[in-house]
Amino acid sequence: MTSTRILARRRLGATGAAPHVTAPPRRRRRTRGFIQVAGTVAAERLRLNLFGHAYLGVGAVLIGLLFYLAIAAQITSASYDITRLQDQQRQLIAEQDQLRYQEVTLHAPAQVQQQAAHSGMERVVPSSYVAGQEVAVDLTAPVGASPTDTTPLWMRAVAAIVNTVGGTRDVMAATKK
């Protein structure tokens, strides 16, 4: 891909508009890893010879190996735990299934009837069926005038006084004036 910026630079170069400047050769930057740097620093400070380097390498490998073994042991232990828990789970599921069957059986018609029989109950078959009577109230009949109040006058007067004193107007409200 050639960008517009590169094209512009080429154009300028071709027309000689800008003085030709030779770019200094780019130096490749060498990056060194942490281990390499640390190893070099350690070797410089400790002034290790070739055998020292070898020991250091072997030591690093050994530490790595021990780390790997520790992880592997941990995983193996975890896998044993998983197996044990799976076995425990299977047993619990088995127990749950058994309890479910007991529960279902407890409500099964056979069991219900057996328990009812033990309690002295028996299925009673109705000997006859009495059909319902027609509703006596004629709901379609027109609503007539309210019945007249037959409460004696003196009783109404007493009630009015009592209610006034007592603070309730329920009776008054229900009484047709």
Place this chain on the structure above:
Amino acid sequence: MLAVAIVLAGMVWSRLAYWQVAQHGMLTTAAQAQFREFVELPATRGAIFDRNLTQLVVNTTVYSAFVSPDQITAAERDRVASGLASVLGVDKTAVLTTLQSNAKFAYIQRRFPKAKADQLRVLKLPGVGLQDETQRSYLPGVGQGTTLAANMLGFVDWNGNGNYGLEQKYQKLLAGTPGYISSYRDLANREIVLGTHTHQDPVNGSDLVLSVDANIQYAAEQLLADGVKKDNAESGSVLIMDPATGGIVAWADYPSYSANDFNHTDAAAFKDNVLSYVYEPGSVMKVVTLSGAINAGAIAPDTVINDPGVITVGGYRIYDWDRRNHGNIDYTRVLESSYNVGAIKAMQAEGHDAFYKNLQAFGLTQPSGIDVAGESFIPPPSASAMGDSQYATTSFGQGIDVNMVQMLSAINVVANGGRYAPPHVVERVGTQVNPVLLQPQRQVITPQTAAKMTTMMQQVVQHGSGWTSRVPGFQLDQCGKTGTSQIPVNGQYTGDVWTSFVGFLPAQHPRFTMLVVVRKPHYPGADHDWTLNDGYLTAEPIWQKIAQTMVVDWHITPDPH
């Protein structure tokens, strides 16, 4: 010399090519079998529920005990044998013999409950292992040694395969799809924890929700058992249907068996007489014959015919059951008193072709297609192959073979306003509604014809042979028809009979349709008077008692009048 060398090299090369190229697949498989372990993860089989979501089948875990005799030292054999004998109740001597055999593996006992397995675990016997397996456990039935609805449900064998009934029919859906774990093993058969694992979860089976009512099922089984014993019959069956949907409410057989103990049961007991037994329906067929003739406009309930008690068809003399001259009677009376001559005349008035089409429309010329395994079906001859006499006998239910599901579905057409409701047991699979329920029902006869036949069947209960089926309070609101037919053996009719009664109630808004069939009844006194074996004395009382139970349990009230 060079040629010999080339030939020898060629032989070696071709042999290598044979093993490395031609046999590559086989060797790879063999190698993988040595270090790769494939563990199946079983899928949980679906449960089965009734219409009220009462669980009818439960998956339970059972255990099998095995020993590895080569891992048990001679000094420990006696302790191991004693432990196994005390917990499992097996013969100690037999166990000792097994332990001394130095075999690598032997079962001691299979499929015992968890309680025993727990006891064995506590003993920590060396070389003894427990293997857990899943088992289907069914609800207890009426009698000892029976389970509820055994003939309809079927059972699941030790390999997890459904046998008979629903368990067989819905095997694929109930069983689900097992998963697996694939891992690597070392030489000592230990799993390599850091190795590659492939894991596929199982897909559990779907649950089934049935149209069956467990309480009605139990009552039907109980009352059927009582009735069959009282009738001194060989066997009996009850089938109850929801008229509007065709869903089966109860499916009872007597005798039956225990699906929990299938391995100790004679295979003959597994046969389901509702679906796998074909019989000649007898006079129950008159409902179909007269409905078709009314629907075709050939007759009406009040059409009067002359019934001299005998009729000659195709060179055969066919009699009414009482061999009497009944004079002029209408078709309502024909059905009430179940006269064969009347049924034949109705068929003749309708015509052979129309009658045959009628049989087809009522579903009697093809299997019912119900979703239970093991349907038996004997197709009738084609319309052109049937002779006059066979048309005549078919009109009153002899000379035609049907199973109970076919017959009940046909009669249910009348209860369902003239529509054929496809019979089925499963209402839902998981959360999916059975597609049968979503299809429009086929109109067989007009609603008017169905209403006329309903009235005629009401008269059967009120004035005819259905009087022993009357449920108190529903005398005016129930419909019924008896049926009795002789059992043929080697082409000859014998003295043994099938008796049946079919009916529904309330008449105008039926809540259930029920068919009871009793096979080879020997009612007390029937040796002198064979009519005592008739449907009205054998099948009908069973129908009446079950109907009464349903009225109470389902809170059914009579139609308003």
